[in-house]
Amino acid sequence: MRFISLLFLLFFATITAFAQNGQYTSTDKQAISHFAEANRLMDERLFDEAIVELNKAIAEDSKFVEAHIQLADLSRRKRDHKAAIEHYRKAITLNADFNRAVYLKLGEIEVSEAQYVQAKQHLQKYLTFNNITLQNMAYAQKLIGDCDFSVEAIKNPVAFKPMNIGTGVNSADDEYMPVATADESTLIFTRKINDNEDFYKSEKKDGKWQAATYLSSNINTPNYNEGAQSISQDGHYLFFTGCNRPDGRGKCDIYIAQKHGDDWGKPVGINPPVNTGAWESQPSISADGRTLYFVSNKAGGLGGYDIWKTNLTDNGWTEPENLGPSINTPYDEQSPFIHPDDNTLYFCSNGWPGLGNKDLFVSRLDANGKWQKPENLGYPINSSGDENGLTLTAQGNYAFFSSNKLQGSGGFDIYMFEMPQKARPKLVTYVKGKVIDAKTKQPLEADIEIIDLERNRDVYRDYSGEHDGGFLATLTSGKNYGLNISRSGYLFYSENFSLVGQVPKSPFNIEVELSPIEVGKKVVLRNIFFDTNKYNLKPESKAELAKLIQFMNENPTVRIEISGHTDNMGNDDLNKVLSENRAKEVYNYLIKDKVPAGRLVYKGYGETQPIADNNTENGRQLNRRTEFKIVAQ
Structure with missing residues (x-):
């Protein structure tokens, strides 16, 4: 969080002011000397050396409050949370009202370490102080909400049995951000080798992911990082993030590459208004290929990083739209994954109530096309650490994710787990x-x-x-x-x-x-629909009729016969009349849409030309059909 970093710097300034005014909780000269030296080293950003001096100050005077707080701040910077908690708590024990910021910092770290009961106590204490900023007050209240949520979530765990997907994909290097095609035949993921991120792919054979191979030299580069990708359901298009590229518009931009045969074409950056001078990343493409979700810190958002969407039109991608307060918060939302049902969105956030840091959430579109309030995927899928980069199989029963906390091949590995029923998509x-x-x-x-x-x-x-x-x-x-x-x-x-x-x-x-196109060839129009024993065209037939009209317009010399057919149920003569009326209904529809009558004839054949066995319901259904046949070119 940006304001927490500011609070961190302001607190250092407060400690420095104490040093300048000579107002310390210690009177030990050696302790003060070490403390002053630590401040000097911090000014030069020599933080490890400053920690040594602060430990010496505490060794001289264990009740030196400023030294404990300073050491806690530096420990937090180095992510040594155990030491940070120890020294913040010691400072509070020595002087409960020395500095109110200690309670907010301590509560934040305790949440990240899953110490929710203690965190709530310290955060509530923080809120008792006067003159705290509205921003810090809101953050403390948000963390208290996390504590309350977490205590209940741990009491009601969800099923979670992660499975390593194997050494074909996972190695001693880091593997993460996995995405699969809809048929689960191909997995594309990011592998980090010597601080360079590139794409790799693995094919599934006999239910096992095969040895991963380098995706393509047309996409991967030796000097830039590629990552945070989304693959179209058919595997033909790859949307990904490229950073610091010469053709980029900002630090990170979104690129598209198209597959040609066994290789990929050169990627192309998306034009404005999608890519801008801001940070655009983490794309996720909808199943129909028309809506692109992505993350940006561009102006107009609700927080640091928000989730946006843009739609593909005949004129290109539209002006991005922020998903709004149903999804985004004043904090960070990232790693969107729109499921192929085009109705269910998974993402990570540290703004909605969770177990600490970034948790995974799911939101669904309601009948009015509005995103519903996100649901936390629950414990232990989520923990007090960062969870992100979740994607699902098309069927929605399994999810992919990466972790460095489980016993794998080394670093971050890719795992699967069965998604709880409650969190599954359509x-x-x-x-x-x-x-x-x-x-x-x-x-x-x-x-x-x-x-x-x-x-x-x-x-x-x-x-x-x-x-x-x-x-x-x-x-x-x-x-x-x-x-x-x-x-x-x-x-x-x-x-x-x-x-x-x-x-x-x-x-x-x-x-x-x-x-x-040849004389005598036929096409079964499987999307022409009538009610039982009736011949009025149902509205669902419009798309098929439009396709037939398009075919006639594109082939202006073609003449066709429209034919109606029934199964063998009922009276033969009535079936013939019904089939002819249905063929005539299609004929009239085409004429109304300006297809010349001279290019059309219609005929009803009743039950005389079956294409399947009338002794089964499936066969009878196939026999009830509308066709057209080429009668002249």
């Missing part, structure tokens, strides 16, 4: 596919669209890989999705994934054969 599955030419069987780069049919809104839009034809996108349970795959010169492909009222048992793996 259920998510994924569709993983490959697009090939129906004739040559060669991979194709094609436009991939996944649409939330109820809202008629894209939730994923990208291209299949130009080298392997692959794509991967996440799907949140509870929704009805349409998939459209298209490429110029080919018939488009249509598929439906209905996750309403059901939990997906496994991901969807598909291989899509796109057929060149």
Whole structure:
């Protein structure tokens, strides 16, 4: 905290003033001489030498209050909390009202050492003093809130069994900031070697992470640090932080790199208004690739470091928006991770009630698109130390994190643990596919669209890989999705994934054969919907109809037959009439959207052209369909 550092300096100034005025709690000349020498050494920033002199002063006079406080301050600077607590407490014992700042400093350290009962007592004592600043008062009250929360959290621990993910990833060096693709086939993480941070990747084979390899010389650099990354769910885009680069706009900026085949392209810094002269870092990209969350200390925030977001439009990234007081506090919020459900945000904070320092939190969007009050992930996931850098698998049942407190391979290692049910995101599955030419069987780069049919809104839009034809996108349970795959010169492909009222048992793996436009070729329109025994188009059909209209506009010489089909249930004649009425409804819709009637015909086939077994419900469902067929080019 910046104001605590200021308090630290002001207190040194207070001690120095005592030295100048000769007002000490000790009259021992040798003790005072050592104390004065310590002050001189501190002015020269020779802190280790100053500690030696202060210990000598206390050896001469164990009741020298100023020396105990000065030694506690220096011990705190060196993160020797045990010594700092010892000397602050000694100073209080010798003179309870000597300096009120001691209680705030001592309470802060006791919180960080999980000594919550003692911390609360000292912080409450601090608040009894007159003329303390509003800022320090607020901080003391915040720490008391941490104490109260922590005592209850420890009484009600959550399940936490961290598992080291293995020597394929972890080494004697530091490994941290892990992120995985949605299918958990690839893990990208940061490894620190000789103070240089670079990206490495590991592939999963037979359930085990394989030996990590250097990610790419196009991204990693020998002279600058790369870290705090986010990978798109399909593994095609990497958002990361680069600091002090020649092309940077501030100390740290956000960069994007795109995968090409087995390697990555050169990264490009995001233009303003995202990257600025401030500190922009720790990006997390939403599953649809349209919202980027990141951390910045730019002007307009609520605290030191805040979480912001920007949206991708046809004109680039929008002006960043602060997530506001539902997420950010007057303190620090960092390490955002937006889960692939695009509804659940994990982050770390030292502003919300926690167990000390930075804790991990989760917040969810409500029905109005507002972030709810963050929930602490609980003890012992959180501790009195710093917890950060949490990411989750797409399915949300496991989390990755890094720690140097557990017995690993050395330094920081990467671990997994099962996320408690209460803290899990919405259920998510994924569709993983490959697009090939129906004739040559060669991979194709094609436009991939996944649409939330109820809202008629894209939730994923990208291209299949130009080298392997692959794509991967996440799907949140509870929704009805349409998939459209298209490429110029080919018939488009249509598929439906209905996750309403059901939990997906496994991901969807598909291989899509796109057929060149030829007379006689057909496309099943799997996202044209009618109510049972009716022929009025349901609103969820709009996205598919728009795709068909786009196809007709892009291929102005093509003529098609729209056909309706039913299963074999019910009266044959009625089925034929129903199928024809449904085909005619689609025909009329296209004409209303200015597709020339001369390019369209419609026909109902009833139950006469089944494509699946009518003896099963799944087969009958496939037979109830709308198609179009190329009748002329």
